[in-house]
Amino acid sequence: MxxxxxxxxxxxxxxxxxxxxxxxxxxxxxxxxxxxxxxxxxxxxxxxxxxxxxxxxxxxxxxxxxxxxxxxxxxxxxxxxxxxxxxxxxxxxxxxxxDGYGGTLRFWHDVITGLWGGLEHTIRHGERAADFYAWLPEHPDTLERFRNLLRAQAGWLAEEIVDAVPLPPGAARLLDLGGGHARYTAAYCDRYPGLRATIVDLPSARPEPLPERVTLRHGDLLAGWAERDQDCVLMFNLLHGFPTGRARALVRDAVASLRPGGLLLILDRFPGEREGVAGAAFTRAFELNLLHTQGGRLHSPDEIAIWITDAGGTPPARHRLDRSPGHALLASVRGPSGTRPAGPRPRSPRADQ
Structure with a gap:
């Protein structure tokens, strides 16, 4: 320190x-x-x-x-x-x-010492010099620390998120994209006894024992998924791992997976939230890590809102989270099939990649 x-x-x-x-x-x-x-x-x-x-x-x-x-x-x-x-x-x-931060410190120590070499290459050429998800399975202790970090964050936020945005009445099908630890999905299933859920994530995802109403299916999200007519789709801490073009395509496909009136929920860390000086500095350094090790970015809520409305969703409501001021939850409803919300909207501030 x-x-x-x-x-x-x-x-x-x-x-x-x-x-x-x-x-x-x-x-x-x-x-x-x-x-x-x-x-x-x-x-x-x-x-x-x-x-x-x-x-x-x-x-x-x-x-x-x-x-x-x-x-x-x-x-x-x-x-x-x-x-x-x-x-x-x-x-x-x-x-x-x-008191719990030791594993977090060791995770970041592993990542920074293992992957942050060649940072100047990333900045000079605009392409990542490392591959976090290819590197991670080769370092099982770091992988387990990463899983523990995600589980702890989800355990801290899940109740507030489930309270913040109720599912549509009679919701029966939920699709969780990239939610391998299953904490958020399990929280929604606990709140809604009639809900069944499918999680799609990489083969490295190893959740705790799943509730009987939750199914895990391994797959590459960039290759698409078969689930349709969902009552709710979760994209939690997912979009920041991708450049703009791929992130926008994932949002488009997520909206297409919903039934008309279905709910899209996007959770992410966003610059400019109510973080304080240390929080804002970490957010910017976190984005640099995403850029260097995954080719990702922190996409702004306004940018994501454009992708959602282009795909046929309503302009999303933003829910700020008291337990993690650097995060926000975006909630949008898919409109009637084949329609898009009417009205002017701003142009995307970042070109497609």
Missing amino acids: PVHLPPDEARRFLETGELPAPHLDVIAAMAFHAAAAGVALGVFDALAAGPRTAAALAAELDAAPDALGVLLEVLAATGYLERATKGYRNGLAGRALT
Whole structure:
């Protein structure tokens, strides 16, 4: 984490420019690697039970005492640990790594160290230099962390989403595109006992045991799917993995999968939502990761709205989520078969790709 600077030092780095502000990023990058090593070694989990000396931790974690001592000093200097009478204890940031964020930090550490080389190639040529979904199955520990991250996010948001937008009366068929962990689909099935659902996702998708009313079918969404006359289609955290042209085609096909009056729901992270400074910075860095490792983008709600209405859906309502201010839920209803909503609309701000 960024070091806590006293006011005079902060002023020299961040206000006057007397000291180079990017040096703080160098320190933060080193701290990021050190923290990931600490999670992997079990440092923070061990200290959750109470302070330890370096020697006691080394014996407990089967680590070289001198080397571990160097790591602990880095973690103390950057705020992850605090020095105590009996050695070291977790600081505020260190405690976060024992409360669930440790797996998230290791996932991002795996991705950034494994895939962010060649970033300048992506920017210079406008084409991705890595392939996240081809790389992921080759790194099973990272794959499991990714699954856990998605499950945790869905578990946190599912109730709010189901409350925010009810399904059409008498809904019986739901199609979840790319929802392999099944948390959102299961939440809707729990709320609507007469609902049956199909999830279409890549072969790497491995949900927890599925409710008996949910079917998982493996497939490449870009190759299309057979399901039609659906009462609801979910596209949750899906479109950002694709460039504009492919994302628009997926929206078109999703609307075509609905019966007239069926409901399209799109959940995604959108720039400009109510995030704060740190949230906005993460959103922009997340988009850079999408561009570099998947060829994806964060498409704006206005842009997606155009795709939806072009495909025959109503202009979507936007539902902001209290539990994740950087996300929003778009809800649209398919019009009568063969019709499109009337009225003027703006041109798409981004050319097809």
